[in-house]
Amino acid sequence: MNATALRNIWTITKREVAGFFSSPVAYVFIVIFLLLSGFFTFMAAGWFSAGEARLDRFFTWHPWLYLFLVPAVGMRMWSEERRLGTIELLMTMPITPWQAIVGKFLAAWAVLGIALLLTFPMVITVNSLGQPDNGIIFAGYLGSFLLAGTYLAITAMTSAMTRNQVVSFIVSVVVCLFLILAGWPPVTDMLVRWASPWLVETIASFSVMTHSIGLQKGVLDSRDILFFFSVIGFSLFTTSVILRAHRAG
Amino acid sequence: MINVRNLRKHFGPKIAVDGVSFSVEKGEVLGFLGPNGAGKSTTMRMITGFIPPSDGDVTVGGYNVEEEPLAAKRLIGYLPENAPSYGDMTVGGFLRFAAELRGLSGSSLNKAIHRAVEMCFLEPVLQQSIETLSKGYRHRTCFAQSIIHDPEVLILDEPTDGLDPNQKHEVRTLIRTMGEKKAIIFSTHILEEVEAVCSRAIIIDRGQVVANGTPRDLKRRSANAGAVTLRLSEKGAPSPEALAAKIRSLPGVESAMILDPLALRAKGCRDGSPDGELARAISQLAAREGWTVEELHTEEGRLDEVFRSITLGDRSAEKTKEAA
Numbered sequence: 132m133n134a135t136a137l138r139n140i141w142t143i144t145k146r147e148v149a150g151f152f153s154s155p156v157a158y159v160f161i162v163i164f165l166l167l168s169g170f171f172t173f174m175a176a177g178w179f180s181a182g183e184a185r186l187d188r189f190f191t192w193h194p195w196l197y198l199f200l201v202p203a204v205g206m207r208m209w210s211e212e213r214r215l216g217t218i219e220l221l222m223t224m225p226i227t228p229w230q231a232i233v234g235k236f237l238a239a240w241a242v243l244g245i246a247l248l249l250t251f252p253m254v255i256t257v258n259s260l261g262q263p264d265n266g267i268i269f270a271g272y273l274g275s276f277l278l279a280g281t282y283l284a285i286t287a288m289t290s291a292m293t294r295n296q297v298v299s300f301i302v303s304v305v306v307c308l309f310l311i312l313a314g315w316p317p318v319t320d321m322l323v324r325w326a327s328p329w330l331v332e333t334i335a336s337f338s339v340m341t342h343s344i345g346l347q348k349g350v351l352d353s354r355d356i357l358f359f360f361s362v363i364g365f366s367l368f369t370t371s372v373i374l375r376a377h378r379a380g
Numbered sequence: 381m382i383n384v385r386n387l388r389k390h391f392g393p394k395i396a397v398d399g400v401s402f403s404v405e406k407g408e409v410l411g412f413l414g415p416n417g418a419g420k421s422t423t424m425r426m427i428t429g430f431i432p433p434s435d436g437d438v439t440v441g442g443y444n445v446e447e448e449p450l451a452a453k454r455l456i457g458y459l460p461e462n463a464p465s466y467g468d469m470t471v472g473g474f475l476r477f478a479a480e481l482r483g484l485s486g487s488s489l490n491k492a493i494h495r496a497v498e499m500c501f502l503e504p505v506l507q508q509s510i511e512t513l514s515k516g517y518r519h520r521t522c523f524a525q526s527i528i529h530d531p532e533v534l535i536l537d538e539p540t541d542g543l544d545p546n547q548k549h550e551v552r553t554l555i556r557t558m559g560e561k562k563a564i565i566f567s568t569h570i571l572e573e574v575e576a577v578c579s580r581a582i583i584i585d586r587g588q589v590v591a592n593g594t595p596r597d598l599k600r601r602s603a604n605a606g607a608v609t610l611r612l613s614e615k616g617a618p619s620p621e622a623l624a625a626k627i628r629s630l631p632g633v634e635s636a637m638i639l640d641p642l643a644l645r646a647k648g649c650r651d652g653s654p655d656g657e658l659a660r661a662i663s664q665l666a667a668r669e670g671w672t673v674e675e676l677h678t679e680e681g682r683l684d685e686v687f688r689s690i691t692l693g694d695r696s697a698e699k700t701k702e703a704a
Binding site: 139 | 458461473483522
């Protein structure tokens with residue numbers, strides 16, 4: 132990783148972020164995310180009536196919210212490049228495919244991060260109403276951001292597979308849904324009845340739920356963080372393989 | 381500058397490019413001709429490193445495109461087919477993006493953008509977003525992107541496609557001027573373009589190079605190249621048959637075809653030599669006989685005829701082979 136590589140990634144990230152904000156995608160995402168996360172936290176989870184100075188009722192909803200919103204943000208990442216033919220420009224520039232993949236991924240992740248940061252009134256509210264443990268809140272935000280990145284990397288992979296954005300959206304929702312359900316207690320409880328516990332545990336260890344819970348409780352376990360980064364790394368690597376295979380015909 | 385050796389590409393069982401070899405030096409403009417689906421774009425995509433070849437290799441400026449892609453790509457400017465660009469960006473923003481990826485920065489970046497904008501006449505739309513532009517402007521925006529770093533090698537896939545006649549003329553002039561210092565390959569369907577711009581032309585058909593030479597050389601392969609057309613004024617003209625007989629009796633004339641009562645086309649024995657010898661002989665004959673000549677000219681041959689005979693000719697030959 133040298134200076135040129137970083138500069139190329141930065142150039143691409145800059146362009147992509149500008150692209151998000153020059154189209155309605157970023158605004159729609161941010162507004163819907165804020166509205167829905169507020170709705171679920173206050174209305175559905177009854178945050179006020181619970182009377183606890185904590186944000187876990189806020190973070191619990193994120194895996195489900197992201198399930199639809201993140202693929203919507205990421206579905207055009209490569210499918211649009213392929214549809215418009217701009218991928219031909221990008222891949223004949225003196226940059227490596229990896230730089231383009233990382234640059235585009237970071238840009239979309241930054242947009243998700245901005246939306247997440249804009250939920251700061253939650254933090255202010257909880258701090259003015261009580262004495263929360265801000266370390267736990269920070270861990271919750273970190274977990275939520277990593278989760279968004281994981282979904283996004285999976286969406287990047289599915290969008291490299293097709294020039295059709297709808298297909299890309301649906302496939303990534305299904306994959307992300309699997310990653311939720313594999314470790315979602317109602318599903319694991321059911322599985323345990325007829326599968327051996329070690330099998331259920333192995334499947335559950337692939338789930339984003341299993342690895343989010345610790346972070347939501349404020350436990351910064353390096354294994355959880357490693358899990359998210361491995362899924363991101365694997366998905367982006369697969370993206371590069373798919374893009375190369377596509378070019379090779 | 382560009383060396384293509386035995387290049388092959390197949391997509392599954394379909395062979396798109398089948399053993400193409402050629403080279404282009406600095407100061408050359410190579411026209412790439414061929415019917416649709418002949419493998420022009422695929423060849424260009426392999427030269428620019430967008431798709432890897434199935435076999436054979438490409439070197440640009442001494443760098444193998446597959447082994448040292450970044451070094452090779454730095455030397456190349458590329459205008460892909462249909463001139464893709466990011467519609468949500470402004471023309472200026474898009475060119476800045478391209479220049480930054482090309483490693484330019486600071487004042488050299490601004491200078492490069494300025495130069496490209498000037499060469500492609502983009503000044504009036506610099507702040508407009510690309511999706512609001514007409515096709516001609518969009519095309520030139522992508523063209524500007526390809527020359528932004530003043531590359532030594534230019535690969536242009538149908539650079540005049542979709543432009544109006546004035547714009548076509550501008551782009552051709554641009555290519556010809558740049559061709560003095562660069563190695564340029566461009567593909568086109570328009571044969572007059574080849575004559576106007578190229579120093580050399582390659583005709584490619586079903587993935588293979590079927591002709592390679594200067595436009596003049598290629599034209600000589602036309603059936604009528606070197607033929608002389610003669611038209612007389614009514615006064616003192618002999619009957620067509622007598623005229624044809626006289627012409628045929630000249631040394632070096634193989635045939636004389638009557639076009640209308642006052643005109644005929646003579647063909648020499650030596651095909652494809654428009655050196656004027658036949659025309660001189662005919663004009664001397666006319667002077668001796670006291671005919672009044674209205675028109676006398678040697679056919680240079682026509683590229684479209686050559687193109688059709690080459691790309692259709694062996695196709696019909698193949699059909700007969702299949703039938704047999």
